[in-house]
Amino acid sequence: MYKLENLSKEFHEKENSIAAVKNVNLHIEKGEIFGIIGFSGAGKSTLVRCLNLLEVPTSGKVIFNGKNLMEISQTELRKYRQKIGMIFQSFNLLAQRNIVDNVCYPLEIAGVKKKEARKKALALLKLVGIEEKAKNYPSQLSGGQKQRVAIARALATDPDVLLCDEATSALDPITTTAILELLKEINQKLGVTIIIITHEMKVVQQICDSVAVMSEGTIVEQGAVKEIFATPESEITKRLVWDWNFDSRSMYYEEGDT
Amino acid sequence: MSRQMIEILTNGIVETLYMTIVSTIFAYLFGIPLGVILCITDKKGICHNKIINLLVGMTVNIIRSIPFLILLVAILPLTRLLVGTTIGSTATIVPLVIAATPFVARMVESSLKEVDMGVIEAAKAMGSSSFQIIWKVLLPEAKPSLLVGCTISLATILSYSAMAGFVGGGGLGAIAINYGYYRYQADIMWITVILLVGIVQLFQEIGLRFVRKVDKR
Numbered sequence: 001m002y003k004l005e006n007l008s009k010e011f012h013e014k015e016n017s018i019a020a021v022k023n024v025n026l027h028i029e030k031g032e033i034f035g036i037i038g039f040s041g042a043g044k045s046t047l048v049r050c051l052n053l054l055e056v057p058t059s060g061k062v063i064f065n066g067k068n069l070m071e072i073s074q075t076e077l078r079k080y081r082q083k084i085g086m087i088f089q090s091f092n093l094l095a096q097r098n099i100v101d102n103v104c105y106p107l108e109i110a111g112v113k114k115k116e117a118r119k120k121a122l123a124l125l126k127l128v129g130i131e132e133k134a135k136n137y138p139s140q141l142s143g144g145q146k147q148r149v150a151i152a153r154a155l156a157t158d159p160d161v162l163l164c165d166e167a168t169s170a171l172d173p174i175t176t177t178a179i180l181e182l183l184k185e186i187n188q189k190l191g192v193t194i195i196i197i198t199h200e201m202k203v204v205q206q207i208c209d210s211v212a213v214m215s216e217g218t219i220v221e222q223g224a225v226k227e228i229f230a231t232p233e234s235e236i237t238k239r240l241v242w243d244w245n246f247d248s249r250s251m252y253y254e255e256g257d258t
Numbered sequence: 259m260s261r262q263m264i265e266i267l268t269n270g271i272v273e274t275l276y277m278t279i280v281s282t283i284f285a286y287l288f289g290i291p292l293g294v295i296l297c298i299t300d301k302k303g304i305c306h307n308k309i310i311n312l313l314v315g316m317t318v319n320i321i322r323s324i325p326f327l328i329l330l331v332a333i334l335p336l337t338r339l340l341v342g343t344t345i346g347s348t349a350t351i352v353p354l355v356i357a358a359t360p361f362v363a364r365m366v367e368s369s370l371k372e373v374d375m376g377v378i379e380a381a382k383a384m385g386s387s388s389f390q391i392i393w394k395v396l397l398p399e400a401k402p403s404l405l406v407g408c409t410i411s412l413a414t415i416l417s418y419s420a421m422a423g424f425v426g427g428g429g430l431g432a433i434a435i436n437y438g439y440y441r442y443q444a445d446i447m448w449i450t451v452i453l454l455v456g457i458v459q460l461f462q463e464i465g466l467r468f469v470r471k472v473d474k475r
């Protein structure tokens with residue numbers, strides 16, 4: 001599905017340059033739910049934005065379905081992007097379009113006929129459990145509902161992969177769980193590969209098959225979720241696991257108090 | 259007030275509305291593309307281009323900094339070339355459009371820059387071309403803000419049109435000068451002032467009501 005080879009991204013700002021992603025090698029299998037976890041500033045967002053070339057890597061290869069996206073024309077890249085769905089922490093819905101028209105947007109871009117697009121959009125809204133809001137505007141929806149719309153929109157062009165950049169970070173714990181369940185369902189029902197960027201262990205624990213731990217622009221550890229977190233090797237992974245255990249314990253005590 | 263005066267004032271209103279509205283339409287016809295260029299060629303824009311941004315930006319700034327009355331006089335030959343005369347309301351439209359276009363371009367630019375970067379990013383990620391982003395994201399998402407800008411532009415252009423009355427333009431401005439100033443008919447002058455204020459209020463009221471209806475945020 002995805003293969004990253006020696007991927008690096010540097011940002012140049014006036015005098016200083018920041019190496020946000022350094023020499024990353026990754027292999028993501030078709031159909032899996034792949035987590036990329038790390039603390040804030042680790043370079044996770046930059047890495048995931050390199051996957052659809054929203055950020056052009058400084059060097060390395062981004063191989064998607066056997067094609068190096070760095071070598072293709074802009075026109076071809078736009079076609080490929082229709083096969084790479086993406087959702088964001090801030091949802092990024094079009095505020096002046098109603099929900100169903102938001103889901104129609106990528107279909108318009110892909111040149112699908114209006115009637116057909118609408119039919120598909122409504123079916124997708126049903127899939128994500130929000131068809132009754134089709135005529136509403138984003139401002140009338142809760143965060144969880146907006147993310148459902150964003151997921152429907154990302155799925156409209158039948159992508160092979162769904163990139164999620166901190167997709168649940170703006171949501172409360174209960175909504176987070178519900179959205180993660182939805183993503184899992186989509187993964188199983190439609191076979192869409194899912195790549196999840198997060199700083200929360202909980203997210204990885206709940207739905208990921210494999211995980212890569214990122215720190216200071218590099219992948220410090222990767223493998224099956226169970227193994228990585230049962231026997232963490234790097235300091236960062238140990239810290240993440242420790243923080244998570246601490247959080248779940250304190251949650252347990254809070255519940256015990258009441 | 260005499261019947262004749264009422265007729266003159268009615269004519270003045272019609273001429274003022276004519277100049278203002280036609281000039282605004284033309285100013286937007288030129289100003290929207292310029293505003294779009296200014297927005298997308300900006301450092302954070304979707305087609306970053308330093309040279310074009312600088313060139314358009316400078317041109318806009320230079321024209322904007324010329325006082326309107328001077329601009330009006332300076333381009334008299336152009337006005338004559340385009341409409342065949344330099345007096346009356348149609349002739350006033352030429353300098354009005356030239357003076358208002360850079361103003362409108364900046365208004366449009368600032369409206370478009372209010373559009374959430376994240377939304378533009380999402381559109382890009384869905385495979386949109388730059389043209390599609392302009393047409394389907396930037397302009398529609400900025401619509402309420404553009405409309406607010408339009409009511410401001412209307413009021414500004416209206417006040418310029420009244421100024422043009424000093425040098426042979428038509429409309430309420432000319433009436434204020436000819437009757438209020440040259441013939442010492444202060445009452446006529448005040449009536450034109452009230453009418454001008456009323457028209458501005460009307461534009462604002464209609465504009466804002468429209469915006470409230472259109473804005474889905």
Ligand SMILES: Nc1ncnc2c1ncn2[C@@H]1O[C@H](COP(=O)(O)OP(=O)(O)O)[C@@H](O)[C@H]1O
Pocket residue numbers: 011012013018019020038039040041042043044045046047
């Ligand atoms: N557009 C940019 N320009 C300059 N520096 C950036 C840009 N985007 C990210 N960075 C820097 O790259 C590093 C990694 O950021 P990011 O990928 O957002 O991390 P994460 O998503 O893991 O929190 C940070 O030091 C950040 O300041």
Ligand SMILES: [Mg+2]
Pocket residue numbers: 044045046166
């Ligand atoms: Mg991030």
